[in-house]
Amino acid sequence: MAQNLVTKCICHDRSFEEVKDYAEEHELCTVKELREHDFCSTSCGLCTPYIEIVLETDQTQFTPGEPYRRK
Numbered sequence: 001m002a003q004n005l006v007t008k009c010i011c012h013d014r015s016f017e018e019v020k021d022y023a024e025e026h027e028l029c030t031v032k033e034l035r036e037h038d039f040c041s042t043s044c045g046l047c048t049p050y051i052e053i054v055l056e057t058d059q060t061q062f063t064p065g066e067p068y069r070r071k
Contacts, residue, residue: 006050006062011043016060019051029055 008015014022019040023029026037031051034040041048049067053059 003063006047006064006066007060009040009047009051011047012040014040016047016050016054020054020058020060023055031055 007017009019019034022037022039023034028034028037031041031048034051035042041051050062053062053067053070
């Protein structure tokens with residue numbers, strides 16, 4: 001059975017691939033800047049640690065809880 005991966009901001013229904021592309025296109029480097037554009041991570045915030053890693057590494061798929069295991 002395939003493991004469910006975390007791949008998007010649920011509240012905005014945007015994949016992390018879309019987030020990465022948008023950030024690159026608009027030269028955004030932080031979650032705060034993406035929030036200012038109202039693009040992602042403005043509601044529940046569950047995607048915030050994942051998006052931080054997307055911006056740092058370009059990784060766009062995660063096992064649930066992966067950002068917390070990195071610390």
